[in-house]
Amino acid sequence: MKRLKYIIILVLPLMLLPAMASADETGGLAPEESSGESQLDIQGIIFGHIGDAYQWHITRIGDKELTIPLPVIVRSKDSGWHCFLSSKLEDGPYKGFYFAEGGKYDGKIVEKDAEGNEVRPFDISITKNVLGLMINSAILVALILCCSRWYRRHDALKEAPSGVAALLEPVIEMIDEDVIRGSVPESQYARFAPYLLTVFFFILINNLMGIIPIFPGGANITGNIAVTLVLAVCTFLAVNLFANRHYWKDKFWPDVPWWLKVPVPLIPFTEVFGIFTKPFALMIRLFANIMAGHAVILSFVCVIFITAKLGPALNGTMSVVAVFFGIFMDFLEILVAFIQAYVFTMLSAVFIGLAHEKPETE
Amino acid sequence: MSLLMPDSGLLFWMVIIFAVVFFVLAKWGFPVITSMVEKRKDYIGHSLQLAKEADEKMAGMAKEQDRMIAEARAEQNRILKEAAEARNNIIRQAQDQARDEAAKLLAEARTQIQAEKESALSEIRSQVAMLSVGVAEKVIRKDLSADKEQMSLIEKMVEEASKLDPSRKN
Numbered sequence: 001m002k003r004l005k006y007i008i009i010l011v012l013p014l015m016l017l018p019a020m021a022s023a024d025e026t027g028g029l030a031p032e033e034s035s036g037e038s039q040l041d042i043q044g045i046i047f048g049h050i051g052d053a054y055q056w057h058i059t060r061i062g063d064k065e066l067t068i069p070l071p072v073i074v075r076s077k078d079s080g081w082h083c084f085l086s087s088k089l090e091d092g093p094y095k096g097f098y099f100a101e102g103g104k105y106d107g108k109i110v111e112k113d114a115e116g117n118e119v120r121p122f123d124i125s126i127t128k129n130v131l132g133l134m135i136n137s138a139i140l141v142a143l144i145l146c147c148s149r150w151y152r153r154h155d156a157l158k159e160a161p162s163g164v165a166a167l168l169e170p171v172i173e174m175i176d177e178d179v180i181r182g183s184v185p186e187s188q189y190a191r192f193a194p195y196l197l198t199v200f201f202f203i204l205i206n207n208l209m210g211i212i213p214i215f216p217g218g219a220n221i222t223g224n225i226a227v228t229l230v231l232a233v234c235t236f237l238a239v240n241l242f243a244n245r246h247y248w249k250d251k252f253w254p255d256v257p258w259w260l261k262v263p264v265p266l267i268p269f270t271e272v273f274g275i276f277t278k279p280f281a282l283m284i285r286l287f288a289n290i291m292a293g294h295a296v297i298l299s300f301v302c303v304i305f306i307t308a309k310l311g312p313a314l315n316g317t318m319s320v321v322a323v324f325f326g327i328f329m330d331f332l333e334i335l336v337a338f339i340q341a342y343v344f345t346m347l348s349a350v351f352i353g354l355a356h357e358k359p360e361t362e
Numbered sequence: 363m364s365l366l367m368p369d370s371g372l373l374f375w376m377v378i379i380f381a382v383v384f385f386v387l388a389k390w391g392f393p394v395i396t397s398m399v400e401k402r403k404d405y406i407g408h409s410l411q412l413a414k415e416a417d418e419k420m421a422g423m424a425k426e427q428d429r430m431i432a433e434a435r436a437e438q439n440r441i442l443k444e445a446a447e448a449r450n451n452i453i454r455q456a457q458d459q460a461r462d463e464a465a466k467l468l469a470e471a472r473t474q475i476q477a478e479k480e481s482a483l484s485e486i487r488s489q490v491a492m493l494s495v496g497v498a499e500k501v502i503r504k505d506l507s508a509d510k511e512q513m514s515l516i517e518k519m520v521e522e523a524s525k526l527d528p529s530r531k532n
Contacts, residue, residue, distance in 0.1 A: 052369060141387065147391075156401065165395075
């Protein structure tokens with residue numbers, strides 16, 4: 001009997017949804033169809049969401065696009081610094097700058113140089129990802145400082161933490177105990193713990209904010225290779241700048257049979273190569289995981305609109321399936337958001353720990 | 363692929379933002395939290411240690427108490443036993459003394475009785491002698507020639523007779 005109830009719960013929406021979807025069609029999808037966009041540009045939608053942008057598109061209400069224009073800051077080789085809102089570029093070139101269409105700089109702000117070639121100015125615009133980074137960083141700093149303020153103002157020996165401190169303390173303690181103290185030697189703990197904790201919470205908050213679909217969330221920050229590159233370079237520097245002599249000896253003159261390193265430095269080569277591949281793997285892992293997560297969720301959402309043209313029945317059933325899988329993927333992404341932050345921090349801690357290993361005493 | 367090419371503008375901002383976040387959190391954020399958490403952990407560990415020690419002390423004290431109670435009980439038993447012994451001793455001594463006294467009194471009484479008996483006997487003896495002399499005078503009706511000689515004779519006879527007497531009595 002119980003199973004039957006579940007089946008009814010699952011099937012009933014399938015029967016009802018076609019009607020709802022057809023009703024929705026006239027409202028939600030009408031502008032798109034009226035504008036003559038017969039073919040849905042799935043790739044454009046997905047990459048548009050995943051990639052960076054000069055404005056923050058939120059939604060469309062009727063015919064009106066709701067976007068937040070963001071400041072463009074560019075330095076042209078000829079005319080120097082320019083700063084203006086991206087909304088000025090919507091109706092065509094402004095001060096010689098315009099959005100490139102196709103080609104090498106697709107979607108970026110470009111200008112024409114003296115020879116008439118399309119060139120990119122030095123571009124440090126506050127793009128969607130930069131704004132997202134700023135907002136998320138502000139949230140992160142506010143949270144952590146709130147937590148640390150609690151500890152400053154209260155006697156932790158007499159009171160149990162409350163509020164933000166109670167929320168963050170277990171997480172901080174988990175990273176501190178399991179990840180950092182487990183890998184980084186005690187003598188180096190004070191030097192690296194703040195960095196590793198910062199990295200963990202930075203990645204975690206950006207991952208989680210990325211899952212929230214509307215402003216101020218939704219920017220694909222940790223799924224952007226520039227962000228993960230900076231994080232990986234930081235770990236690379238943290239590992240190699242403070243490494244001890246044993247670490248470098250192990251890289252250039254490892255304990256292997258001499259013929260593996262004398263005429264052809266085979267093992268030293270792979271070891272030195274490994275110095276760079278480790279942070280590179282960190283960079284790619286975080287980038288690919290988060291980007292793929294965003295892409296998969298967006299694909300499921302797009303399924304609803306692709307099937308819209310295939311008739312109400314199919315559209316209805318597929319919508320249910322897509323929503324179901326979308327919810328599932330969202331939950332999975334929450335898990336991935338934590339796991340990727342954890343993995344990045346843990347591997348960084350392990351690499352740092354390896355760079356401070358004591359030579360084995362025989 | 364533009365996805366795989368890090369954008370210079372975003373790189374620039376990311377470096378600045380991450381550096382600022384790291385600086386702020388590393389200076390005012392995490393060290394405060396981790397040190398307090400650490401301090402509390404030490405405190406809890408210390409408290410647990412203290413509680414354990416107190417527990418052990420309590421257990422030791424309970425043992426000590428038991429020991430003291432057992433000791434006191436043993437002492438009590440010993441004292442009671444001693445008291446009983448002393449009582450018995452006193453009673454025995456008193457009994458002995460009383461017995462001695464009684465024996466002494468008895469002996470004294472006996473000697474006195476003996477002396478009385480002696481004196482009574484000697485008186486009886488003289489009386490008997492006088493009587494026998496009187497009897498003899500009456501029997502013989504004649505003054506004896508030598509009074510003195512007669513008396514010693516009679517005395518001698520009485521002596522013999524009295525010597526015979528007790529053996530006959532016994």
